[in-house]
Amino acid sequence: MKLVVTGTIGIDTVHTPRASREGVSGGSAAYFAAAASRLGPVGVVAVVGGDWPKEHEAILRGFPGLCLSGLESRAQSRTFAWGGRYLEDANSRETLFTEVGVLQESPPRVPDSYREAEFIFLGNTHPAVQLGFLEQFPNRKLVVADTMDLWIRTAHGELMSLFKKVDGVIINDSEAAELTGMRNAVSCGQKVLDFGPKFVVVKKGEHGAILIHPEGRAVLPAFPVEEPQVVDPTGAGDSFAGGFMGYLARENRGDFKALQTAMAYGTVLASFTLESFGLDRLRAIEPGEIDRRMRHFQQAARVG
């Protein structure tokens, strides 16, 4: 297994201005792996409780190349659950509830079959846990971490230790602002580089993403979608990361040019995710559809 993601598998409740859904198959590792698996094999390290719906497992097993050898199920525990509501502005949402459940227990262990993994994505969790995962991959070539405002506030020291050990950080613009005290996305990214990683990707939701790297900067708009196509933005950021890492693992690269192209794949995979609740649209991707959307994106975002 060349690419592995550590993160959450969860049960989501989502309210959008137009519809609501309960019991949606969610979690950062689910969205990441579903997107990445569209480009190549990916292994999941996560833990669920005894209440995890069989249908959710069937959904994940339906993605060819998505490996669940690293998924631990603990019968006496409860699966992570999250509920959120999107405002008219698809870029802003409020969390209605978070039931951490099994996430407050010891983290899942990395199975032996994953130990050779070279491309590692450390989904958002306590940075000390992310560090623990990282050290279980002796052959790691490219490690990228996500984080969130909670750890920026409550585990700053551990987060800084983590940043010194990873190759890249993928972070959204509001978290980057909180972390650096700056606002401009380029300046934020530049500042995060000082903390240790070799590159930073700042995600701006519907406004695209920016890559800050010692060799240069790359900027991309989001894929241009109209409001009616945006059914549910949940997981778009994790799908971006999945497309990004999936491309790098497939190409076995981590140089600036590859990172730039990986951002475009991330953007395209994210554009599928938000067209449905949960993993439905990622599941329905047809052969050739990613390439077609990449070409469409290349045409729409052509510069001069």
Add this chain to the structure above:
Amino acid sequence: MKLVVTGTIGIDTVHTPRASREGVSGGSAAYFAAAASRLGPVGVVAVVGGDWPKEHEAILRGFPGLCLSGLESRAQSRTFAWGGRYLEDANSRETLFTEVGVLQESPPRVPDSYREAEFIFLGNTHPAVQLGFLEQFPNRKLVVADTMDLWIRTAHGELMSLFKKVDGVIINDSEAAELTGMRNAVSCGQKVLDFGPKFVVVKKGEHGAILIHPEGRAVLPAFPVEEPQVVDPTGAGDSFAGGFMGYLARENRGDFKALQTAMAYGTVLASFTLESFGLDRLRAIEPGEIDRRMRHFQQAARVG
């Protein structure tokens, strides 16, 4: 004169989080024409009062290709003056004062030497006045209009009449949202097309711009600049329009592909403007510098 802009020449007072300046050479027509003149000749139709500083005239006359034959000076009137303050978020500002002065009098007349103009930019003013300007260009091939929230609220009927007669509308995202009651920039632009124009450009400031056209959509990020480089965003939107129209006039085109490239030129010209107060940075552009920045932008915004 192939390209003509109608708009304001004004005296600006600008406060940014880092510095303040009074008596800055400003106005939509000034920024537009200064930017457009970097790509080819452009004529200005505007009116100033007797108090217009000689130094401001010297600044404008310093741009080769910028023609002031259509600039009327009315000794007894006062020049339009505007004061604004930028918040930490360079994308938001508050207006401190607006002294309309000579703008409340009859509009300037279009000089005979401009009557052959084919590319016309109608800078923001009352839409009835924009319509009056438009009709003075019998050879118009491509007319593009700007507008603002005030006219959306107070002159909606005239604005709709204007939109039926122009080829394109350049509008910022908050105005597009106010005009359409929608929020997603693509949806807003699509809706504005229903009002009559052949294409719409929605400007999103530091988040780039979107072109909506019957033949397709184009999306561009902004040029990636760090906070310290952003000295004063005033006039960036007008400079974008100037670069956009300057390119189209130079190439004598108005097709989708040309509009897409024109957006990139607009983005690059705007990126110069915000590096200084007033027209200083546009004035200091060196030979080859626009082409270099275009290549830099092409590399930074490459998709896959």
